[in-house]
Amino acid sequence: MADDKNTPTGGHGVEICLTEVSKRYPGQKLPAVESVSMTIPAGETVVLVGPSGSGKTTTMRMINRLIEPTAGKITIGGQDVLGLDPDKLRREIGYSIQQAGLFPHMTVGENVGMVPGLVGWDKKRIGERVDEMLDLVNLDPAEYRDRYPRQLSGGQQQRVGVARALAANPPVLLMDEPFGAVDPITRGVLQDELMRLQADLGKTIVFVTHDFDEAVKLGDRIAVLGERSKILQYDTPEAILANPADDTVAGFVGAGAALKQLNLRRVREIEVGQVPTATVDESPTVLKERLGSRRGAIGLVLDRRNRPLRWATAREAGAVSTLERAGRPVEDSVSLASTLQDALEAILTDDDGVAAVTGSRGEYVGVVDIDTVMNTIKALREEHADDEPTGDRS
Ligand SMILES: Nc1ncnc2c1ncn2[C@@H]1O[C@H](COP(=O)(O)OP(=O)(O)OP(=O)(O)O)[C@@H](O)[C@H]1O
Numbered sequence: 022m023a024d025d026k027n028t029p030t031g032g033h034g035v036e037i038c039l040t041e042v043s044k045r046y047p048g049q050k051l052p053a054v055e056s057v058s059m060t061i062p063a064g065e066t067v068v069l070v071g072p073s074g075s076g077k078t079t080t081m082r083m084i085n086r087l088i089e090p091t092a093g094k095i096t097i098g099g100q101d102v103l104g105l106d107p108d109k110l111r112r113e114i115g116y117s118i119q120q121a122g123l124f125p126h127m128t129v130g131e132n133v134g135m136v137p138g139l140v141g142w143d144k145k146r147i148g149e150r151v152d153e154m155l156d157l158v159n160l161d162p163a164e165y166r167d168r169y170p171r172q173l174s175g176g177q178q179q180r181v182g183v184a185r186a187l188a189a190n191p192p193v194l195l196m197d198e199p200f201g202a203v204d205p206i207t208r209g210v211l212q213d214e215l216m217r218l219q220a221d222l223g224k225t226i227v228f229v230t231h232d233f234d235e236a237v238k239l240g241d242r243i244a245v246l247g248e249r250s251k252i253l254q255y256d257t258p259e260a261i262l263a264n265p266a267d268d269t270v271a272g273f274v275g276a277g278a279a280l281k282q283l284n285l286r287r288v289r290e291i292e293v294g295q296v297p298t299a300t301v302d303e304s305p306t307v308l309k310e311r312l313g314s315r316r317g318a319i320g321l322v323l324d325r326r327n328r329p330l331r332w333a334t335a336r337e338a339g340a341v342s343t344l345e346r347a348g349r350p351v352e353d354s355v356s357l358a359s360t361l362q363d364a365l366e367a368i369l370t371d372d373d374g375v376a377a378v379t380g381s382r383g384e385y386v387g388v389v390d391i392d393t394v395m396n397t398i399k400a401l402r403e404e405h406a407d408d409e410p411t412g413d414r415s
Pocket of ligand 1: 046047049053071072073074075076077078079080231
């Protein structure tokens with residue numbers, strides 16, 4: 022899929038550097054963006070979040086010079102953008118906006134193929150690229166290529182918008198609330214798709230949103246902007262959730278920061294506990310002995326392929342002739358790939374407050390309980406406690 026004929030970097034992300042960039046719109050007393058400095062590392066997704074009017078869009082559009090800065094310097098891959106021809110610059114930067122911004126009188130294929138056409142690709146290559154891009158965003162080319170934007174759902178239009186932004190394989194992608202106009206479910210699907218794409222493509226993405234949860238999900242780093250685009254905090258989602266720089270950022274992070282952190286962690290990253298186990302073919306007394314005399318201690322009966330089958334206490338194991346009927350069935354288990362939020366959900370709905378953890382083939386790996394989750398949150402908080410939260414450079 023690498024198509025490096027027209028792009029010096031082969032489409033891989035490059036660093037973007039803003040140095041004391043300001044924008045004052047004509048006739049305005051105060052600048053909309055005042056002396057912003059930030060480094061966006063190559064191949065990372067940086068999300069700009071902040072209240073309405075904080076200057077997110079202005080900041081982003083100065084990168085591709087849809088808006089001209091009044092002062093400061095912007096470099097992309099070391100090149101000063103103010104020294105480049107703006108039209109050429111914009112062809113090398115993918116741009117996708119809310120409501121997709123497709124040209125209504127052009128078909129899906131013409132929309133996606135527009136920038137490759139502008140940079141001089143031949144017809145055959147453009148055709149192939151259009152189909153490849155539609156495939157990439159999960160739209161069947163044969164079905165959608167010749168439709169007009171109005172013949173698509175909102176979510177499909179957004180997909181075409183992303184396909185169009187990627188078509189000429191630019192190293193940089195600017196996305197201004199690209200999923201702002203679709204329902205929450207479609208939005209989640211589109212976010213997942215973008216994450217999957219980005220894992221393969223490694224573009225440098227600057228993404229603007231109002232939605233802090235979207236920022237946490239998509240961002241390698243988040244820049245929380247205040248008035249005139251002042252950078253209130255610029256850090257990883259984990260660090261911002263664990264240690265917001267000030268009350269304004271904390272307000273923006275919103276309620277439930279600790280719970281949101283659980284969404285960023287996977288069960289495989291924590292140390293799971295162990296309980297006594299026995300397989301269904303073993304005698305109930307074996308499990309009873311392994312559980313010992315500790316009151317309330319619970320063990321797991323595993324099936325012949327080592328998968329969690331039933332929870333049982335020593336007393337319950339002692340009351341049956343075969344472990345097939347001991348205790349109660351395991352209703353819900355979590356896998357190593359589950360988030361800690363999923364694990365917490367399973368723990369909270371379990372009578373004994375414990376969830377079995379399984380590996381990739383469903384085999385028993387261990388257990389998690391509320392203490393494990395609490396300790397993880399505590400550790401996260403301690404890990405980031407000494408962070409120097411503010412910083413307008415990476
Ligand atoms: N063309 C313009 N002329 C004058 N002022 C403008 C212009 N465009 C934007 N502004 C002002 O600049 C400030 C920043 O606007 P901008 O659109 O960058 O903010 P934003 O954070 O992206 O907002 P939103 O989240 O509502 O889209 C606002 O106060 C806005 O009114």
